[in-house]
Amino acid sequence: MSVVVAGAIWDQGRLLAARRSTPPELAGRWELPGGKIEPGEQPEQALVRELHEELGVAVELGERVPGAWPLKPGYEMWVWLARLGAGRPAPRAEHDEIRWLAPAEVDSVDWLEQDRPAVAEALRRLTA
Template sequence: MTDRVVVGGALFDRGRLLAARRSAPPELAGGWELPGGKVEPGESPEQALVRELREELGIESELLERIPGTWPLKPGYVLQVWTARLLAGEPQPLEDHDELRWLAPHEIDSVDWLELDRPAVREAARRLAAGAHD
């Protein structure tokens, strides 16, 4: 059986990265992550991420590129991450989160990222910093 894909969005806006603090499930509550969720049957990972960002944050986004790599989560699940940019709306913590923060490149380490998100966050931060002056 293949692993179920969980997608995460490194959402960029005005040189900042969006961090979302988990409110559920209890073992993840209080940890910070890149927002996203599970790919549903019949969806591509890209379609799932656009849908998840709409459901979790109430925004419209455009995916830019996949960050290379796949990170194991709990058994049977793997994380894939895309960079994305905000198209419309102001992100709100609608589902599974109780706080959102926009972080400039020098602020990336100011929140306690979930351990499993750290490699993707580091790469997203590197890309953000490289493009922050565009």
């Protein structure tokens, strides 16, 4: 099983959501940002790198959210809680919009199906 890493980035009581622009079958849907682990990387290293590449930010990782969410065959997603460090997030190649969502607004975007349970669990931990 290959692991894809994602970050539940939390800042000032809000969760960051990113809208996919590619591939076409995912475009317009929202996700927790992240990506694939490169050979020789630890999952946490990959997530820090991916968030820098995708959003131009540095993050401080917290705990890994318990669970593994199935993606396409052969892939599963692991999620970490993350606090925004340096930089202001901006969409780059794979995203065309980002939004900061207060807990009451989390259901206002069309999350990818596999992200929904991960977002719910991350939000439960972030607001506890």
